[in-house]
Amino acid sequence: NAGVTQTPKFRVLKTGQSMTLLCAQDMNHEYMYWYRQDPGMGLRLIHYSVGEGTTAKGEVPDGYNVSRLKKQNFLLGLESAAPSQTSVYFCASTDRYYSGNTIYFGEGSWLTVV
């Protein structure tokens, strides 16, 4: 009963390096989201996807790219990491007919850019 799984859980990057965060869900959900959480600011939406092969920008998309090649996976990429991208990243998924109680979050990925 995995739900939403994020990898890696922790990562330290040097400024300018690139990396990819992987989110996998096993619930056959249509919608997937990437959020970042900074102290005192709640969660802010980076990008989201409403289905395989589709992506869209959220509130804070700059510096990130995403891909949804398979329905169960949603990848978040940082092409050239910056210290401002130090944050905790959360992936979430919902079904097409999101009733509110069926949003599932991963346990987070802690990223530090030095």
Place this chain on the structure above:
Amino acid sequence: KQEVTQIPAALSVPEGENLVLNCSFTDSAIYNLQWFRQDPGKGLTSLLLIQSSQREQTSGRLNASLDKSSGRSTLYIAASQPGDSATYLCAVRPANAGNMLTFGGGTRLMVKP
């Protein structure tokens, strides 16, 4: 643009106390409002969902109310326990934003034995 604010940012209470967490939002055009719990190092777990047409929802010792016209919601926790220590976040689903949520900054609660 919808903005969600939670006050206080942190709260420390003795065990057994009843407490209220506050959430306010700037745009009353919402589909629903949801309260989440977040334990340290973990993701978010949904606690209560209130549809825009509802006034309150209850689950065990938790009661959430919604006053959409004034842009406010409260989460009432009765007889608090040390196990309630966590960060509580509220989030609104704007009426015309698909399945996206706008989150508040959270209230970090500590219940002391």
